[in-house]
Amino acid sequence: xxxxxxxxxRTPERDVSQRSGHRVxxxxxxxxxxxxxxxxxxxxxxETLRGLSPELCYLTLHGKEGEDGTVQRLLxxxxxxxxxxxxxxxxxxxxxxxxxxxxxxxxVATPPWVVIEGSALRDLGAGAALDLALERVGLPCVxxxxxxxxxxxxxxxxxxxxxxxxxxxxxxxxxxAIVEARIEGSEIxxxxxxxxxxxxxxxxxxxKNGAYDYAARYTAGxxxxxxxxxxxxxxxxxxxxxxxxxxxxxxxxxxxxVDLIADRAGVPWVLEVNVSPGMxxxxxxxxxxxxxxMDLDDLCDAVLRSAQARx
Amino acid sequence: xxxxxxxxxxxxxxxxxxxxxxxxxxxLFAVAARPEVVSLAGGMPFVxxxxxxxxxxxxxxxxxxxxxxxxxxxxxxxxIALRERLVGLMAEEHVTADPEDMxxxxxxxxxxxxxxxIFIDPGDLVAVEAPAYxxxxxxxxxxxxxxxxxxxxxxxxxxxxxxxAFVRGDRPKFVYTCPNFGNPAGVTLSHSRREHLVALCxxxxxxxxxxxxxxxxxxEGDPLPALRTLDPDNVIYLGTVSxxxxxxxxxxxxxxxxxxxxxxxxxxxxADLCGSSLNMLVTERYFSGDRWRHNLTTLVDTYAGRRxxxxxxxxxxxxxxxxxxxxxxxxxxxxxxxxxIDARAMLAAAVERRxxxxxxxxFYPDGRGTNQMRLAFCYPTPxxxxxxxxxxxxxxxxxxxxxxxxxx
Numbered sequence: 001x002x003x004x005x006x007x008x009x010r011t012p013e014r015d016v017s018q019r020s021g022h023r024v025x026x027x028x029x030x031x032x033x034x035x036x037x038x039x040x041x042x043x044x045x046x047e048t049l050r051g052l053s054p055e056l057c058y059l060t061l062h063g064k065e066g067e068d069g070t071v072q073r074l075l076x077x078x079x080x081x082x083x084x085x086x087x088x089x090x091x092x093x094x095x096x097x098x099x100x101x102x103x104x105x106x107x108v109a110t111p112p113w114v115v116i117e118g119s120a121l122r123d124l125g126a127g128a129a130l131d132l133a134l135e136r137v138g139l140p141c142v143x144x145x146x147x148x149x150x151x152x153x154x155x156x157x158x159x160x161x162x163x164x165x166x167x168x169x170x171x172x173x174x175x176x177a178i179v180e181a182r183i184e185g186s187e188i189x190x191x192x193x194x195x196x197x198x199x200x201x202x203x204x205x206x207x208k209n210g211a212y213d214y215a216a217r218y219t220a221g222x223x224x225x226x227x228x229x230x231x232x233x234x235x236x237x238x239x240x241x242x243x244x245x246x247x248x249x250x251x252x253x254x255x256x257x258v259d260l261i262a263d264r265a266g267v268p269w270v271l272e273v274n275v276s277p278g279m280x281x282x283x284x285x286x287x288x289x290x291x292x293x294m295d296l297d298d299l300c301d302a303v304l305r306s307a308q309a310r311x
Numbered sequence: 312x313x314x315x316x317x318x319x320x321x322x323x324x325x326x327x328x329x330x331x332x333x334x335x336x337x338x339l340f341a342v343a344a345r346p347e348v349v350s351l352a353g354g355m356p357f358v359x360x361x362x363x364x365x366x367x368x369x370x371x372x373x374x375x376x377x378x379x380x381x382x383x384x385x386x387x388x389x390x391i392a393l394r395e396r397l398v399g400l401m402a403e404e405h406v407t408a409d410p411e412d413m414x415x416x417x418x419x420x421x422x423x424x425x426x427x428x429i430f431i432d433p434g435d436l437v438a439v440e441a442p443a444y445x446x447x448x449x450x451x452x453x454x455x456x457x458x459x460x461x462x463x464x465x466x467x468x469x470x471x472x473x474x475x476a477f478v479r480g481d482r483p484k485f486v487y488t489c490p491n492f493g494n495p496a497g498v499t500l501s502h503s504r505r506e507h508l509v510a511l512c513x514x515x516x517x518x519x520x521x522x523x524x525x526x527x528x529x530x531e532g533d534p535l536p537a538l539r540t541l542d543p544d545n546v547i548y549l550g551t552v553s554x555x556x557x558x559x560x561x562x563x564x565x566x567x568x569x570x571x572x573x574x575x576x577x578x579x580x581x582a583d584l585c586g587s588s589l590n591m592l593v594t595e596r597y598f599s600g601d602r603w604r605h606n607l608t609t610l611v612d613t614y615a616g617r618r619x620x621x622x623x624x625x626x627x628x629x630x631x632x633x634x635x636x637x638x639x640x641x642x643x644x645x646x647x648x649x650x651x652i653d654a655r656a657m658l659a660a661a662v663e664r665r666x667x668x669x670x671x672x673x674f675y676p677d678g679r680g681t682n683q684m685r686l687a688f689c690y691p692t693p694x695x696x697x698x699x700x701x702x703x704x705x706x707x708x709x710x711x712x713x714x715x716x717x718x719x
Contacts, residue, residue, distance in 0.1 A: 010341070010342055011341075011342060012342055014342070041345075118713065125716060125719065127715075152659065164718060165653060165656075168657075168714065169653060169656030171660070172659040173660070173663075
């Protein structure tokens with residue numbers, strides 16, 4: 001099959017996306033496809049795709065434009081089929097303000113949170129209500145930009161006095177910040193692949209310095225991973241079930257990574273749902289696939305076939 | 312079957328690699344490369360100012376005069392023809408040198424690495440300016456030193472602080488300084504402090520590493536004597552053609568006493584046998600005759616004009632609490648913002664508004680500098696500098712509004 005692998009782009013995750021894209025392209029070619037990597041930052045996307053005329057676009061763009069429905073809408077307009085979630089659902093999943101709400105409405109457990117809009121701070125004096133946010137979620141808490149990937153702009157807050165700075169840092173990345181309760185427990189990534197999406201073995205994440213931040217994610221050796229996760233089997237079942245519920249609530253397709261925390265009482269909490277999981281050598285999804293006996297070629301092929309079956 | 316492994320060698324890496332980690336700032340610079348982003352971040356020399364016919368002439372001369380020698384290995388110390396030529400270049404700044412006391416390196420950056428290699432054992436104390444050139448911190452960092460940080464003010468390194476450290480009993484392996492319009496602060500070490508510094512270090516038996524990439528890019532005022540000129544025996548002097556010719560040829564050098572030069576040459580040979588003969592000869596030919604003088608004047612005029620534009624724009628758009636340096640040469644202005652600004656966090660918002668800078672934390676080994684930033688005026692056109700500073704000013708206004716609303 002003629003496949004355009006979209007990777008790179010002009011987001012802070014460009015580097016990660018390029019590494020994902022190279023690996024996916026190599027895998028697909030090894031499986032006999034005719035895959036070409038296309039970087040929208042290096043060649044004009046519309047003209048390049050028209051020239052290549054791919055039967056399918058494999059999306060490994062990360063961050064804004066790649067995961068928020070932008071490229072999906074453009075591909076819809078151009079009439080090219082693509083892997084992964086549809087435009088509107090991408091937009092919801094990428095925006096934590098919308099996604100957390102959608103998850104909660106569907107009865108998925110997600111840590112208590114409060115939204116702080118930059119415009120409410122600037123125009124409505126919302127800063128005076130910041131203490132209420134902490135009352136709602138408690139300490140320690142995590143402050144995240146509503147729309148950003150790869151833990152960029154995420155801050156961990158231990159003391160009340162540190163909250164304003166964390167909010168400012170998150171707002172540098174996005175128009176709104178999420179203040180979320182920090183759940184203590186095991187960090188878990190659940191990969192889902194296919195139609196319907198089937199769970200891969202869970203990956204347990206143990207950052208060496210305690211926080212799974214940007215450096216912990218992308219510095220080789222900064223984090224230990226266990227796949228399959230070292231959890232009791234009933235908790236594994238519960239995490240996988242919650243991940244599937246989350247993916248169903250947000251109507252994701254083909255491939256999804258759900259990030260969870262299993263707390264000490266054995267309750268899985270969904271932190272976020274990723275519609276374009278990383279495929280690099282340190283990424284969680286390939287690790288989960290590996291634990292299932294699938295290599296990267298198998299994983300890419302499964303995603304491709306899932307999208308192909310739809311078109 | 313395709314191999315899958317996170318990092319099979321994780322238990323085998325040397326401890327010195329532990330400090331090498333992925334960073335958000337590095338990720339953001341990927342976005343800053345967009346053409347619509349005004350980058351005030353990188354210190355790229357404006358090489359477009361060099362006439363390409365000059366360079367073509369130079370390359371032709373290399374092959375006419377030196378023939379296949381340009382394509383061959385050379386000794387680890389570097390070609391004598393170039394060393395002799397660079398002796399003439401240093402004389403422009405009144406630094407006297409013997410070509411035998413020099414080793415040509417791959418940019419002055421390699422000289423920093425080699426100096427780290429021959430002087431620093433893990434845990435050794437090294438004195439650096441605060442803020443210091445980030446490339447020196449990373450080069451030395453691989454040899455696992457502890458840092459003694461000496462603050463800067465408008466007159467460069469506060470030598471009294473170094474003296475206090477010496478009185479306390481601190482004896483760094485060496486003192487690293489960038490005395491002329493240094494990177495990142497843009498400040499120049501005053502004459503009296505130069506004399507104080509060399510006297511202090513001589514008495515304490517601590518060598519000085521003087522890094523002078525920008526000395527010839529002086530816009531105004533009289534040149535000050537090099538530390539090397541004040542005390543040739545105790546100063547290791549580093550030079551480079553990156554800022555006065557081209558960073559692409561990767562030609563730098565160290566000038567030191569024989570015992571140090573011999574160790575540097577052995578370390579250099581262990582690292583890469585020798586530098587590029589071709590690039591050395593291109594550099595030698597470029598600095599023959601007078602064409603380089605004309606081009607340097609163009610560069611200095613260009614940079615001086617851009618500095619003026621940037622200073623004027625900062626004056627217009629930055630908050631009144633902000634403080635910044637007024638460099639008499641070089642590439643950089645150093646800005647200190649209100650204490651509550653986190654310039655590293657703010658970079659994402661800046662890039663969103665299409666302007667980039669380097670957050671101050673990069674230039675301190677201990678995480679200071681959160682409310683500081685380095686702005687480079689060397690590369691963007693005056694129009695782009697005005698645009699970029701205007702965007703930053705707007706962002707700082709909005710950040711202030713946000714800060715006030717978060718601290719009602």
